[in-house]
Amino acid sequence: MMSKVIKMETVRSLNQIRKKSLEFKENFQTIAFVPTMGNLHDGHLSLVKLAKKCGDPVVVSIFVNKLQFGPNEDFEKYPRTLYSDIEKLEKEGIYILFAPKEKDLYPVEQEFRINPPKDISNILEGEFRDGYFIGVTTVVLKLFLCVQPKVAIFGKKDYQQLMILKNMTQQFAMPTKIIHAETFRASDGLALSSRNIYLSTRERSIAPMLFKELNNAKILFKKESDSIKEIEKIAFRKLIDFGWEPDYFSFRRQNDLQIPNSYDVINKTPLVILAAAKLGTTRLIDNLEI
Numbered sequence: 001m002m003s004k005v006i007k008m009e010t011v012r013s014l015n016q017i018r019k020k021s022l023e024f025k026e027n028f029q030t031i032a033f034v035p036t037m038g039n040l041h042d043g044h045l046s047l048v049k050l051a052k053k054c055g056d057p058v059v060v061s062i063f064v065n066k067l068q069f070g071p072n073e074d075f076e077k078y079p080r081t082l083y084s085d086i087e088k089l090e091k092e093g094i095y096i097l098f099a100p101k102e103k104d105l106y107p108v109e110q111e112f113r114i115n116p117p118k119d120i121s122n123i124l125e126g127e128f129r130d131g132y133f134i135g136v137t138t139v140v141l142k143l144f145l146c147v148q149p150k151v152a153i154f155g156k157k158d159y160q161q162l163m164i165l166k167n168m169t170q171q172f173a174m175p176t177k178i179i180h181a182e183t184f185r186a187s188d189g190l191a192l193s194s195r196n197i198y199l200s201t202r203e204r205s206i207a208p209m210l211f212k213e214l215n216n217a218k219i220l221f222k223k224e225s226d227s228i229k230e231i232e233k234i235a236f237r238k239l240i241d242f243g244w245e246p247d248y249f250s251f252r253r254q255n256d257l258q259i260p261n262s263y264d265v266i267n268k269t270p271l272v273i274l275a276a277a278k279l280g281t282t283r284l285i286d287n288l289e290i
C-alpha cells in the first residue's frame with residue numbers, strides 16, 4: 001500500500017512560527033523539535049522518527065548557522081538542498097518546517113551571544129573550532145525562542161554539543177527537555193554526516209576506520225585500563241599512517257568530558273572516547289561510549 005504524503009508547510013517568518021507554536025499550545029499539543037542545518041540524511045531522519053514518538057507536531061528547522069562556522073570553514077559551500085529536504089520530511093509525515101532566512105534570524109549583527117563555560121566548550125571541538133559552541137548555543141537558544149518546543153532531539157554523534165545544550169537548558173531553567181538519539185551509521189560503521197558527501201570514493205572507503213579505531217581503543221581499554229594515554233597514542237599514530245590528520249583521539253568522562261583520573265578508572269566511571277580527524281579536506285568526528 002502506498003503511504004500518504006502530507007503537504008508540509010514551510011514557515012519562513014519568526015512571527016509566523018511563534019503564532020503556530022501558540023496555536024499548538026492552545027490545543028495542548030506537545031511540540032517536538034529537531035533543529036538541523038539541512039542536507040538531510042538518514043541520521044537526521046532517525047532524529048525525526050524519535051521526535052514523532054515524543055510529540056505532535058514535530059517541527060524541523062533548517063538553518064545553516066554562520067555563527068558556528070570559523071573563517072576557514074565551509075559555510076559558503078555547506079550543502080543547501082532545501083527541495084530534496086522538503087520531500088524527505090513530507091515522506092516522514094512532517095507538516096511544519098521552520099526555515100528562516102538569514103536576514104530574519106540575524107537581522108542585525110548578533111552581538112548578544114551565549115558564552116558556554118570554558119571548561120566544557122574550549123576543549124575537544126572547541127579547541128579546534130574557535131567560537132563554535134558560542135555559535136551553536138546562541139542559534140539553538142534563538143530557535144527555541146521561536147519554536148518554543150517541549151522537547152528537542154539531538155544526536156549523540158555531536159556528543160559535546162549534546163552535553164553543552166543539556167547544561168544550557170538546565171542552567172537557564174528552560175522549558176525544553178533535551179532528548180538524545182543514538183548515532184546513525186552506514187552498514188560499514190561510518191557515522192552519517194552531511195559532510196560525508198565531500199569524501200572522494202577512496203576517502204569514503206577509508207572513512208569507517210575512525211569508528212574501527214574507537215572500537216579497538218575500547219577493546220584495549222577493557223584489557224588494560226591503566227594505559228589510556230598509550231592507547232590514545234596508538235590510535236593517533238595509526239590514523240596518521242593511513243593518511244588521516246587527527247585533531248584529537250581522547251578518553252573522557254561521560255558526565256563532564258574531562259580527562260579521567262586513576263580514581264575514575266578504578267571506580268569504572270562511565271567514559272567516552274571522542275575523535276576528530278581530517279581525511280583530505282573533510283573533517284569527521286565520532287565517539288564511542290564505554
Ligand code: PAF
Nearest residue numbers: 035036037065136139158
Ligand atoms: O547539529 C547541528 O546540525 C547544528 O549544530 C544545530 C544544532 C542545528 C545548530 O545549528
